[in-house]
Amino acid sequence: MEIKVLGPGCPKCHETEKLVREVVAEKGVDARVVKVSDFQEIARMGVFSTPAVAVDGVVKCVGKVPAKAEIAAWING
């Protein structure tokens, strides 16, 4: 599983990345967490409000820091 955290690097984006990593560690799933800060790549994914999270290429949330429970639900599928 590949989880992308999209955001140029503001405090909210860092917060989102931290939460995603925490949930991945807590669940012990085999997932790669990638931080994407390149604007071209962010725009290509159809995201125009950051922070955003994509799991295996599917955008799950945009424009807000997700709650841990939400992240856990995405990981469980």
Place this chain on the structure above:
Amino acid sequence: MNGLQDLRIGATEGGPRRDGDGLAAAATRDAKLDERVALRRYLALGVPALALWVALYGQLEPWANGLTYGLLGMAKGDSLARAVAFFLYDGPKVLLLLTLVVFGVGVLRSFFTAARARRLLAGRREAFGNVLAALLGIVTPFCSCSAVPLFVGFVTAGVPLGVTFSFLVSAPMVNEVALVLLYGLMGWKVAGLYLVTGLVVAMVSGWVIGRLKMEGHLEEWVRLIHAGQDLPEEELTWAGRLRAGWTAVREIVGRTWPWVLAGIAVGAGIHGYVPEGFMASIMGRDAWWSVPAAVALGIPMYSNAAGIIPVVHALLEKGAALGTVLAFMMAVIALSLPEMIILRKVLKPRLLATFAGVVGLGILLVGYLFNFIL
């Protein structure tokens, strides 16, 4: 739908599937029940909290005076006493207002998303589009580091360039924290003037940029991107909206309160110690150069509204002219150097300079207008 279910019952695998449907239905029922419980809890907490808020707000002045002159035993008319009373009154007042307004705006914003703004603005004609974009800029949640993705999203959806700029100017400039501080420290007239002129600057500067037909001055990659797909949006319940309001309070008030208090402390110091009319000579109405100087000074400065407004309040109180002060504030909030550096990723230098120039000119005109009529 009913017919389909009847068919399923008749089918061999009908049994387990019905169970599956039943489970899913039970899960939605549970979720709905949870939301209703959550909503009730929010209301049960919210109503007393609001009553407490009103009670506290009404007691601020006697409380601040009692503390300064009674408990601390300071002498009336003393510089330090005036500064302390100012701080003890304005600090809690602004924080209380900020909490309430940020909560309200947080709930309001749950109705708007960047994606919805994009859909509303796509293919709009200019003029009306500029007005709509400036208004959406107030209510659409958007942090300044989203400026580039948002810009790309708008342009690729067919939102005209000038309309996009109206949004980009109004979003940071007309901001709830700025408006609360202005209202709390300087009254509704100044807050209202700021709101109206901020919107007008956003509408007009966007319209002018649209007239200049500078679409060719976007970076190449922006035009090559096809960001077409609309992502599915979640439909929020009322409990979800109230939760969004509370999250906004935790985030915004939690982050800005030290700035607000620091700014009010500086304001309090100036209130107590700087002589009346001191600012009149440098930032007064008669000094014609004060407006451009204020704008030039404001652009490279980067401060959030929370830090700058209490200082501005104190300047105004000591005789600085309203137009000069408004122009300074707008330049600080609407045209920041870090945002320009980010926008350089999508705009070629000429368009970026035009953007700064047009907005700066608008702010300059606002400054002169208010100095002239007030």
